Amino acid sequence: MTVSPQLDERFRAAAAAEGLLDVAYDIADSPVGPLLVAVSERGLCRISYDTEPERELESLARSFGARVLRSPRPVDEAKRELDEYFAGERTAFDLAVDIERLSPFNRSVLEELARVPYGSLTTYGTLAGRAGRPRAARAVGTIMNRNPIPIVLPCHRVVGSTGSLVGYAGGLDRKKTLLRLEGSLRTAE
């Protein structure tokens, strides 16, 4: 005898409704593959291309607290905005993000990153300058590589000073797909 899907769903919804979760997450489909989308009480706290949850859940538990549970309702809003983005209907996200636990420099880089508009590109050096440390391009590269909330914090819009795409934590193909979607990369590239 096993737990029915209805009972499972009911418990997961109740856990969120009673405010008992540090992190609620769900898996969303997208043109760049399934995404693990997680929210804390402060807002969107993680988007991961790695949907093999074990590692990701451990990391969420360490960062935000061990009450990490798959529960779709709290993630609905984020999933809806992502759907709209991928459908080309949304060029900016209205979601609150939770990057509170990051270092001040890390945070200010991600805050600057969030201001890079849809359909445009910037460089690691430019972003470093805007965050107040013009010579910290490499550090900015590392921060992009560890961006906890890719897509919404658009590290795919950051390229090398020569215009080369450089890299992407989710793989270069995904970076290209996102840039094509935004019209910043010709379809052939």
Add this chain to the structure above:
Amino acid sequence: MAAVSQFPRPRSLDTMMEAVRIPPFETLYLEHRNEVFRFLVRRVGRDRAEDAFQETFLRALRGYPGLRHGEHLRAWLYTIAVRVAADEHRRKPAPTVVREEGVRDARPEYAELEHLAGDLPAKERAAVVLRYGYDLSYADIGMALGSSEEAARQAASSGVRRLRRRRIEIA
């Protein structure tokens, strides 16, 4: 799985061992939801098992931040399930009985263990409850049972073995 050792480990060894990390709740839930559900079906019946199941895991979530390490989590879940089942029994057959919250919460381990150990032979049951519920020494348990320290130790350990055969972990 930790065994009930006949020879207690020196404390220094315990402190040298890194505390077992508390897993994400999802992991714990996926691992144990079905067995906890089956357990509750046996305890409260099919009709009430679903409510009891949800209550068990909601209580577990409420208590989760208070855990200091990730050891014996399965046993911990079962003690919650046992308490939920006991509450169900109290609620259903005699709804007029006023629940004595303070009394119930004062000695939770005792109440839980008493339930788990309920079907054991009397002496084993007393030994298990006194050892693991009240944390008494075997010498004290021997006195309480009117037998020797060694007899108390044997009663507790065969009680634990019997519980284990029923897949109930208490230590």
